[in-house]
Amino acid sequence: MASLPSPEEDSQQLKKAFIGLGTDEDAIIEILGLRDVNQRKKIRETYHQLYNETLFDGLTKEISGDFEKAVTLWTYDPCERDARLANEALKSKKMGTKHLEIIVEMSCASSPQHLVAVRKAYCALFDCSIEEDILVSVPMPLRKILVGLVTSYRYDKEMVDKDVANLEANRLHEAIETKELAHDDVVYILSTRNFYQLRATFERYKEKHGNPIDEDIMKSGKGDLESLLKMIILCIDSPEKHFAEVVGTAILGLGTDEDSLTRAIISRAEIDMMKVKSEYLNIYKSNLDDAVIGDTFGEYRKFLVTLLGGKI
């Protein structure tokens, strides 16, 4: 295997790709698309030192559209990326819950360390805490649940108490029956328990009450609160399934939802993309890579396929 170019060499190649007649998009894809999170960090720093401009300034002058969005998101440090995506979601003032996915993902499908790093990046970038922006932008009772989630710092090892799982499965069932889905107890359970414990609780719920908890929630109502809780439960229970569905929904709907597609692939490319692909195959009976190729175009397609580990 050829040894990796140094951050200096990568920066020089990127600069070369930016200048001259036309932009060398392939070079951008081949350099940034094939560097891991630490290598990209070094390239960002080195490029800045060498050329006295940020790599982002270099990139955004030369590329545009979905390709630009994807490359810049990929080039940010992951905690800065999520802080920016969360801020964009909160500022969008959209209705519903779809745009809040990023906040659920960073809280329920990431490590507690990553979540805290995102909160720190958020403060540094936007001069207030993410909680403050949630309080302004998200209506009750979604607000209450999201504040609970983003402020969590869960124990991160496998530690399951079966009695707690039983007790809390019952408490969740009661909350669903009485339609008190945003009760303090529900928020506390979902935002303080570790992921292993919560999975055991959801399993116990199904054993004891007959249906998966997310199905019971969706039977109890069709509002934003129910959708949000379903999203939370899926992110906790199976992040790979959640992200497979984000990709599937982005592709299979009328027109492509590039923002969601980009976010899902970039978020998970270095975490659990193999699992996401296998879940995708499982749900949609087709190949995730093929689906992405069939539904995207040009440099944007090339870049995503590179992140997915393929060649085009």
Next chain:
Amino acid sequence: MASLPSPEEDSQQLKKAFIGLGTDEDAIIEILGLRDVNQRKKIRETYHQLYNETLFDGLTKEISGDFEKAVTLWTYDPCERDARLANEALKSKKMGTKHLEIIVEMSCASSPQHLVAVRKAYCALFDCSIEEDILVSVPMPLRKILVGLVTSYRYDKEMVDKDVANLEANRLHEAIETKELAHDDVVYILSTRNFYQLRATFERYKEKHGNPIDEDIMKSGKGDLESLLKMIILCIDSPEKHFAEVVGTAILGLGTDEDSLTRAIISRAEIDMMKVKSEYLNIYKSNLDDAVIGDTFGEYRKFLVTLLGGKI
């Protein structure tokens, strides 16, 4: 100025103080009491490497009582120290709010970075999140407020919005008037706003509604909820005044409350002890150092006085 001994030399001197006939307490005081947080960390690591036992094992075999408690708390990394103190408080199952001071202090009189580090240490030491232990050990509505506080990650620069201060001063006033002190809004205000913003809000409260907010709270009731809120407001508004009062109360009551005295001095020795001393003088018209000397004995006294920067 003589140069500082290396961590190896300090470790050797400590080992020497532990072995032999009787323990050389003065050496322990002079070494550990005069090393800053980073130096103590290096000594912990070096001692462990050199003697294949932790410094804590060495210490606790040789010293006891309040002196032992103070020296070990001082020797822990500050985030581990606070995690242990918080755990002890939560496991004590005491009534009232006095024992919850440590949790308020780490949330309202510390940096957001320190608070997160304490939560991380708590998970590592006690196999669950601090939130989970609060939910088990603290009754409602104190529980709700403490969970809000410990999960905060406040913006940490000076950023004050006067309109927000005005609005939230009114909201707090309304909550006090209607005796809804644990309303979601109150918890959100106290646990998401930065300290500068909150101080502006409390000031606006006084301007507009005539009394300091903590006085109005205490007029509205005499329960645990009111005491807890008063403690929170004081920690946010003036940590040095809070700690001066902790020392004062520990000393001036019937008998000395050594645990509180130790905690206050050890927590603030490297942060704002000069300010605490000046607040103490202001409140009690006497010197904090003299008060400590007058109310403590033996090695414990010597150690505290060393931390306070004095000689005995």
